[in-house]
Amino acid sequence: MCLSIPSKITTIDTETNVATVDTMGVSRQVSLDLVNEPVTIGDYVLIHVGFAMSRIDEADALESLKVYEEILAKMDEEEAQARGSA
Amino acid sequence: MNDKLTDKDLFEGFRDPKVVGYLKEEIDKEAAKLDKPLRLMEVCGGHTHTIMKYGLNQIMPKNITFIHGPGCPVCVMPKERIDHAYILSMQPDVILVTLGDMIKVPGSNGSLQDARSKGADVRFVYSPMDTLGIAADNPKKKIIFFAIGFETTTPMTAALIKQVENLKIKNIFFHINHITVPEPMRALLADPACQIDGFIGPSHVSVITGSKIYEPFPAEYGKPVVVAGFEPVDVMQSVLMLVKQVNEGRCAVETEYTRSVTREGNTTAQNMIDHYLRKRSHFRWRGIGDIPESALELRPEFEHLDAEKIYADILPTESIDDHKLCICGDILKGLAKPNDCKVFGTACKPSSPLGSCMVSSEGACSAYYKYGNLL
Numbered sequence: 001m002c003l004s005i006p007s008k009i010t011t012i013d014t015e016t017n018v019a020t021v022d023t024m025g026v027s028r029q030v031s032l033d034l035v036n037e038p039v040t041i042g043d044y045v046l047i048h049v050g051f052a053m054s055r056i057d058e059a060d061a062l063e064s065l066k067v068y069e070e071i072l073a074k075m076d077e078e079e080a081q082a083r084g085s086a
Numbered sequence: 087m088n089d090k091l092t093d094k095d096l097f098e099g100f101r102d103p104k105v106v107g108y109l110k111e112e113i114d115k116e117a118a119k120l121d122k123p124l125r126l127m128e129v130c131g132g133h134t135h136t137i138m139k140y141g142l143n144q145i146m147p148k149n150i151t152f153i154h155g156p157g158c159p160v161c162v163m164p165k166e167r168i169d170h171a172y173i174l175s176m177q178p179d180v181i182l183v184t185l186g187d188m189i190k191v192p193g194s195n196g197s198l199q200d201a202r203s204k205g206a207d208v209r210f211v212y213s214p215m216d217t218l219g220i221a222a223d224n225p226k227k228k229i230i231f232f233a234i235g236f237e238t239t240t241p242m243t244a245a246l247i248k249q250v251e252n253l254k255i256k257n258i259f260f261h262i263n264h265i266t267v268p269e270p271m272r273a274l275l276a277d278p279a280c281q282i283d284g285f286i287g288p289s290h291v292s293v294i295t296g297s298k299i300y301e302p303f304p305a306e307y308g309k310p311v312v313v314a315g316f317e318p319v320d321v322m323q324s325v326l327m328l329v330k331q332v333n334e335g336r337c338a339v340e341t342e343y344t345r346s347v348t349r350e351g352n353t354t355a356q357n358m359i360d361h362y363l364r365k366r367s368h369f370r371w372r373g374i375g376d377i378p379e380s381a382l383e384l385r386p387e388f389e390h391l392d393a394e395k396i397y398a399d400i401l402p403t404e405s406i407d408d409h410k411l412c413i414c415g416d417i418l419k420g421l422a423k424p425n426d427c428k429v430f431g432t433a434c435k436p437s438s439p440l441g442s443c444m445v446s447s448e449g450a451c452s453a454y455y456k457y458g459n460l461l
Contacts, residue, residue, distance in 0.1 A: 001159060001187045001448065002238040002290040003132050003316065006096045024093060031215065034241050036352045044091055046293060046346060049185065049242050050213025053355070054293050054346055058091045061345040065099040068319070072104050 004046040006056055009039060021047060100317030101140075109322035110145050116329040117147040124150045125281050125420060126328055129271060130288035131158030131448025132316050138457040140318040150325065153281065153420030154443075154450035156270045157288055159235045159263075160187045161414075161442040161449040162371045165406040167263055168193035171232045173400055174261065174393060175206040181224060183217045184232040185239075186210045191445050192438075194406060214246040221258045230393045232261045238290040240264040240363065240382065241355035247362045247384075250391065259393040262363065262383050267291050268299050269380035270371060274419055275307050281420040284328045286321065287313035289343055296351025297341050304337040315343035362388055370405055372442040373414035409434075412441030417450055424454040431455055 007021035007030075017032045019039070031051045032039065039045060044056040117124075128134055134154045137143050143152055156162050172193050175182035182198070189210055190197050198208045207227075209220055214231060221229045233243040243264065250258045267288060274280055287300055292313045300311040310331045314324035324342040331337060341347050362385060369381030384392045394401065408414060411429045416422040424430050424443065434440040436452050443451035454460060 001185070001235055001446070002130060002157075002288065004238075004290050006093075008093070024097075031245065033245055034352065034355045034358065036354045044096065046290065048238055048290065050215050051242050051245065053238070053241075053290065054352055056091070056096070057345045061091055061096065061099075062089065064345065065095055068099075068102065068105045068108075071108060072102075075108065 002048070004048045004053065006044050007047050009041050009043050009045060012039075012041060019045075019052065021045065021052070023047070097317075100315065100319040102319060105319050106140070106142075106145075106322055109319065109326055113150070113322065113326050113329060114147050116326065116333055117149055119333050120149055120329065122149075124329060124332060125153050125283050126150065126286055126325065127153040127155045127274070127282045127284075127420060128286040128314075128321070129155035129157045129267060130286075130291065131155075131161065131446065131450075132289060133157075133286055133314065133321060134450050134453050135448055136316055136318055136321050138453040141457070142318060142321055146325070150329065154417065154453075155285075156274070156371065156374060156418045157236065157267065157291075158443075158446050158448040159239075159265055160191055160446040162265065162270075162373060163191065163234065163263060163442075164370045164372045165193050165408070166370075166402060166404065168197075169195065169406070170261060170394070170401050171198055172196065172201050174230050174232070174397060175201045175208045176204070177228075177397075177400075179226070179228055181207045181209060181220060181227050181229050182232055183209045183211055183220060183229055185214075185234060186212070187446060188232065188234060214242045215249070217246060217258060218249060218255070221255055225257060227257065229258045230261055231258060232263070234263045236265055236267055236288070236291050237294045237359075240359050241294060241352070244355075244358040244362045247388065247391065248358065251388070258391070259396060260384060260391050261393040264363065264382040265369060265371075266380055266382070267295075268302070269377050270374060271303065272307075273371075273374060273377045273380070275303075275309065277419055279419060279421060282309065284310040284332070285312075286324050286328070287311045287339075289314060289316045289320075289346070292341075292343070292347045292351065294352050294355050296349050297339050297347055298349050298351070300339045304339060308337055310337045311339045313339070313341040313343050313347050315346070361385075372408065373418050375415075408442065409440040414441040414443045414451070417443055424451040425458065425460050427451070431460065
């Protein structure tokens with residue numbers, strides 16, 4: 001039950017501290033009362049039972065994916081070379 | 087790849103079968119260097135679900151096995167406390183509010199779904215905050231929020247308590263069943279029969295608590311911990327990190343899920359919990375037994391909100407054991423797999439569970455039933 005779906009903030013009501021988020025195309029409202037750091041429109045947040053828990057570190061997520069992408073590209077290259085020399 | 091994160095990156099990126107394949111090869115290479123088999127416990131039921139759903143257990147080398155941990159709050163709730171929910175819901179002036187995970191969990195007299203069919207007013211909500219609307223619409227009723235979950239869900243209950251206090255709402259009460267992750271990990275390690283060599287640490291519990299809560303495990307028990315995200319790539323990467331630690335003679339807390347977990351965690355949420363709740367002296371875990379300080383309760387200054395105290399006269403406290411044939415305790419300790427159980431998939435099914443691990447979709451037995459290709 002600790003699952004959470006990454007969701008993107010689309011609007012923020014600063015008076016009530018409630019954000020509207022887009023969860024894979026579904027729009028819903030979440031409280032920002034438990035968020036530890038400032039969030040803005042366009043940020044990805046983890047939401048859980050009606051609350052945003054934390055902001056997803058965009059740079060960190062992209063960096064991890066980039067590392068994997070580079071490894072896969074290198075593997076493809078090596079495979080192509082191996083095939084070429086066979 | 088763009089410099090802006092998209093839904094596609096977050097979902098498909100961390101589920102890419104090619105990346106899983108690459109990580110499998112790397113794990114195989116490292117596993118070949120191991121002196122002895124490695125048994126890794128994924129503490130959280132969410133990880134058990136990922137492992138079974140994506141078949142990660144099937145692509146592990148022979149000398150690495152997963153032990154499925156106790157991190158499913160509904161599964162480990164003892165029957166006597168499920169009975170509390172049932173009994174409270176049957177009070178004529180009570181509306182019992184809880185999260186959907188509780189619907190089917192069977193107590194001695196049946197589940198909350200059964201209570202509803204007998205006329206009880208039980209409401210399953212998406213968010214604890216929905217309780218406020220129910221209380222406003224039913225001023226003559228007593229609304230009891232039956233709170234469940236690990237550290238991930240506890241701050242949201244605390245946020246509701248804060249609202250009830252600030253708005254001076256007189257008809258919302260709480261039955262607190264929040265439990266914590268490190269104590270059962272310690273309890274499992276204290277068992278001489280324990281087979282655990284390292285831990286895959288929970289994702290979203292750690293978002294709240296920070297990875298610092300696992301620091302005693304390498305220091306005091308010599309067991310490495312890697313905090314992992316919930317996607318298959320996250321789990322595979324974490325296994326690789328654990329095997330590398332063992333091969334390099336290291337033993338530390340590391341975080342794979344760095345896009346969401348820090349060492350300190352969410353201090354706003356931690357402070358909110360601390361303000362309203364404190365450690366309970368002990369709590370009985372279904373399948374494991376009594377564990378000191380493994381759960382929370384309302385602080386004495388908020389006793390006037392505590393349904394467990396207000397209704398103490400009608401809430402039995404004697405412990406109720408699981409079915410004799412159930413081996414959930416052994417499964418949680420890594421001594422048996424769900425399909426080693428005589429009643430797995432026969433007398434014990436998700437629709438009529440006998441033991442804790444079959445109760446919720448995150449329980450090990452339920453995940454084996456759904457994805458294990460065993461029946």
